Amino acid sequence: MNQEELLGADERALLQLGRRLQADGYRFITPTPLTHQRVNERHAATTAATLRDVYGWSRAFEPGLMPVDEQRQLQQANVLEERHGQLKSRVRWSSLDDLLFVHSGFPTDAADSVFFGPDTYRFAQLIHAYLQQRFAPIRRAVDIGCGAGVGAIVIARARREAQVLAVDINPAALRLTAVNAALAEVANVSLATSDVLQDVDGHFDLIVANPPYMADPAERAYRHGGGAFGEQLSLRIVEQALNRLAPGGSLVLYTGVAMIDGHDPFLEALQPRLESPLFGWTYRELDPDVFGEELLTAGYQRVERIAVVALVVTRVGPGIGASVETAGAP
Structure with a gap:
């Protein structure tokens, strides 16, 4: 049995999303929480315009920003939440060399947050x-x-x-x-x-x-x-x-x-x-x-x-x- 066959339905949806991001050339280097906060404060009044905004900077986005099937993958993975009519991913994707890693979205306030930085x-x-x-x-x-x-x-x-x-x-x-x-x-x-x-x-x-x-x-x-x-x-x-x-x-x-x-x-x-x-x-x-x-x-x-x-x-x-x-x- 391979790694993918051991995953639950939520995890398989995240895996498919990760493969899609890799194929699209997505990259994001995750900074310290303080740097992340300061950069996001510059954009406090704006919504996400790119996938790096969504999956790297953890910014809210309008429903039409990403393809319907990609949004469906987030929903299937149970990592999509609605906030005041906008959507937000509860996970981030970070680059390390040629790899992508999924981890908790910013800010990492929850007791079971999975950190990357x-x-x-x-x-x-x-x-x-x-x-x-x-x-x-x-x-x-x-x-x-x-x-x-x-x-x-x-x-x-x-x-x-x-x-x-x-x-x-x-x-x-x-x-x-x-x-x-x-x-x-x-x-x-x-x-x-x-x-x-x-x-x-x-x-x-x-x-x-x-x-x-x-x-x-x-x-x-x-x-x-x-x-x-x-x-x-x-x-x-x-x-x-x-x-x-x-x-x-x-x-x-x-x-x-x-x-x-x-x-x-x-x-x-x-x-x-x-x-x-x-x-x-x-x-x-x-x-x-x-x-x-x-x-x-x-x-x-x-x-x-x-x-x-x-x-x-x-x-x-x-x-x-x-x-x-x-x-x-x-």
Whole structure:
């Protein structure tokens, strides 16, 4: 049974829409939520004029903008809503290289929103860079908190021989990952509901994760990392992943860190967990300052900046140490 045959009726309608957009040459690079908001504010009094307005910028549109059969596909997928006589898609379509990914529309206010944005692009680049440096076979891989499935799909395309598992606690994320995997034509991706790795068995040659890392008062699943500054889930992923790495296997973690008084509390919490001759690891800042607007929110008064970091841990055995690189390192 192929990927498409596993989809429900709603998901098949989304898949057909994605194929249509691909054939029409649709492309959209998704910015940060703040940039998205600012650009849309320029067009607050106007309705969508193009499919990029509809599917990229999440703007309302008049019923006659798109072909009747395309509008019917949105209706069949149950992602079309009416607002004051206009229509709006509850999903967006974003480009990554030659792929399209469906994910939640803007704004992502719902608790089960499936996020895609600049973090997603950096996460994909991190995985690409790791795979270019790894020559050992990858038999089994897992993308923890898969969201739209980007990590799993990037691995599955690059390593067709690997069995790649995409796990999430959000049913909406798993549904959209199924659509995106079918659209990418990767047959080696399977889905499972799991809280980190506790609901799946076995060991992995590659574990990747791009978890939420904010302290979100609304505790939205795609955004809230838990703990004082959103670090709790990332630490839990490290703890569970270390025990599930096959010999020679690696954890590739992309996450954000709230820096306080010149210190990196996430790195300080990590180091005791990684003090073992079984593991070699590297840690570096990918971007020293992201989502600066979050410093205005409650709970971030002591935070100087939010950095995004890459942690790579490999189960290698004795004789390999740690490497810590900061944002200015080559």
